Amino acid sequence: MTAAAPARFDFHRPAAVAEAVRLLAEHPEAVPVAGGTDLMVAVNYRLTRPEAMLDLTGLDELRDWTDEGDTVRIGSGVPYARITAELAAVLPGLAAAARTVGSPQIRSRGTIGGNLATASPAGDAHPPLLATGASVEIASTEGVRHVPIGEFYLGPKRSALRPGELITAVTVPKAAGPQQFLKVGTRNAMVIAVCSFALALDPETRRLGTGIGSAGPVPLTAPDAEAVELPWSDPGRFDDALADEFGRRVAAAARPIDDVRGTADYRRHALAVCAARALRRVWTAAHERNPR
Amino acid sequence: MKVTMRVDGADVAAEIDRPGESLLATLRDRLGRTGSKNACEQGECGSCTVLLDGAPVCSCLVATAQCEGRDVKTVVGAVPRPVRDAFVQCGAVQCGFCTPGLLVSVADLLGRNGDPSDLDIREALAGNLCRCTGYEKIIDAVHTAAAGLAGEPR
Numbered sequence: 001m002t003a004a005a006p007a008r009f010d011f012h013r014p015a016a017v018a019e020a021v022r023l024l025a026e027h028p029e030a031v032p033v034a035g036g037t038d039l040m041v042a043v044n045y046r047l048t049r050p051e052a053m054l055d056l057t058g059l060d061e062l063r064d065w066t067d068e069g070d071t072v073r074i075g076s077g078v079p080y081a082r083i084t085a086e087l088a089a090v091l092p093g094l095a096a097a098a099r100t101v102g103s104p105q106i107r108s109r110g111t112i113g114g115n116l117a118t119a120s121p122a123g124d125a126h127p128p129l130l131a132t133g134a135s136v137e138i139a140s141t142e143g144v145r146h147v148p149i150g151e152f153y154l155g156p157k158r159s160a161l162r163p164g165e166l167i168t169a170v171t172v173p174k175a176a177g178p179q180q181f182l183k184v185g186t187r188n189a190m191v192i193a194v195c196s197f198a199l200a201l202d203p204e205t206r207r208l209g210t211g212i213g214s215a216g217p218v219p220l221t222a223p224d225a226e227a228v229e230l231p232w233s234d235p236g237r238f239d240d241a242l243a244d245e246f247g248r249r250v251a252a253a254a255r256p257i258d259d260v261r262g263t264a265d266y267r268r269h270a271l272a273v274c275a276a277r278a279l280r281r282v283w284t285a286a287h288e289r290n291p292r
Numbered sequence: 293m294k295v296t297m298r299v300d301g302a303d304v305a306a307e308i309d310r311p312g313e314s315l316l317a318t319l320r321d322r323l324g325r326t327g328s329k330n331a332c333e334q335g336e337c338g339s340c341t342v343l344l345d346g347a348p349v350c351s352c353l354v355a356t357a358q359c360e361g362r363d364v365k366t367v368v369g370a371v372p373r374p375v376r377d378a379f380v381q382c383g384a385v386q387c388g389f390c391t392p393g394l395l396v397s398v399a400d401l402l403g404r405n406g407d408p409s410d411l412d413i414r415e416a417l418a419g420n421l422c423r424c425t426g427y428e429k430i431i432d433a434v435h436t437a438a439a440g441l442a443g444e445p446r
């Protein structure tokens with residue numbers, strides 16, 4: 001028997017985004033891979049068998065974040081470990097969410113771009129991105145477009161990302177006040193959220209931003225809850241009844257289903273509790289920081 | 293397709309035959325380096341943990357072809373002797389299946405934090421499952437290893 005000829009297949013290793021989108025246009029069958037923490041599970045379990053792959057880990061352009069003044073532009077290839085370690089002061093909500101993802105092994109490899117591209121309703125980056133009004137930067141051979149985060153999620157694991165496009169970055173407004181991220185699961189690590197909630201308070205503009213995870217076909221916001229009347233002129237009047245009303249409005253915005261991780265009823269209940277708790281925390285933090 | 297990388301300090305080349313072959317499969321089945329264990333292939337158990345350019349990762353979730361020119365350290369090359377000795381001394385090894393991955397995670401932790409608290413240890417080892425020990429002896433071993441490394445001239 002003669003030795004088998006080496007198998008031929010394509011594994012593209014672009015060194016620049018321009019080259020990556022050109023390769024993707026020429027080889028539409030090539031599946032992008034970043035940290036591999038979603039894709040490789042599917043490959044190992046034979047749920048997908050890519051004939052060709054396109055490695056994003058060699059693209060230095062995607063692997064850094066930059067301070068843009070009022071916002072931070074995070075390259076899609078920045079892993080959770082770096083978001084937690086480097087961005088907690090300016091993006092506390094996103095950093096808190098990043099810290100809850102998987103385990104150290106998953107956080108050193110998994111990227112924010114991969115979380116967005118997978119677009120799981122349970123993905124932990126989504127609620128803080130919604131609460132802060134982030135924007136997704138997408139590149140193709142046609143050029144670059146920016147999609148507001150609220151228009152990015154189209155359905156379970158479906159997003160505005162089109163064939164031939166790569167997510168290059170996400171631009172997140174810097175925190176203007178206290179932020180919270182709460183996630184419900186069976187333990188403190190390695191859990192896909194049963195439900196999750198992110199809250200951002202801007203004391204300057206007196207605005208609340210919300211993000212709900214794992215309680216609907218897509219990550220959601222709660223506009224009714226954001227409109228709750230807060231006692232800005234007399235902060236001491238903030239009470240549990242107000243926090244509970246906020247929690248009820250968040251729960252009402254959710255569209256949960258029963259599944260293996262929890263029932264719809266439990267998710268609504270847990271969201272109301274998390275949202276009330278988050279509002280109490282941001283309100284207290286805002287008024288500790290700016291004593292009257 | 294040929295991939296060349298550094299594994300435990302040695303330059304190695306592996307011939308792979310599909311783009312999605314995992315680093316774990318290449319290490320074990322092509323390179324005969326069976327230190328890294330395969331228990332789940334979905335990133336849940338940590339028994340396949342290696343350092344990739346110094347960062348702890350599940351080798352089952354890394355495509356080998358992503359490792360061209362990269363530095364991989366398995367339990368063989370990543371773990372200082374006092375860490376290994378502490379696991380044996382403290383009874384932190386029973387069946388041993390989780391041990392190689394745990395040793396790599398502990399080496400990574402102690403490289404960053406020479407005197408971790410119980411909480412630091414629990415967070416750092418959250419991605420390594422052990423079915424036997426109940427974890428208490430593993431935590432003892434990490435403290436013992438930290439003391440051993442601190443006493444050791446480096």
Ligand SMILES: Cc1cc2nc3c(=O)[nH]c(=O)nc-3n(C[C@H](O)[C@H](O)[C@H](O)COP(=O)(O)OP(=O)(O)OC[C@H]3O[C@@H](n4cnc5c(N)ncnc54)[C@H](O)[C@@H]3O)c2cc1C
Binds near residue numbers: 039102192334
């Ligand atoms: C054990 C384990 C625990 C986990 N825990 C959590 C958790 O707690 N919370 C959570 O949210 N997620 C969790 N995940 C899921 C996963 O880690 C995240 O979704 C992660 O962000 C995926 O990023 P990645 O870089 O690894 O993506 P990959 O696996 O590399 O890619 C995922 C998908 O996105 C595409 N893609 C990647 N990058 C881009 C890009 N820049 N442009 C276009 N397409 C792209 C790929 O083609 C692929 O289809 C977990 C996974 C595992 C294995």
Ligand code: FES
Binds near residue numbers: 329331341351352
């Ligand atoms: S085999 Fe890789 S994490 Fe279990």
Ligand code: FES
Binds near residue numbers: 387390422
């Ligand atoms: S010693 Fe058996 S799994 Fe840990």
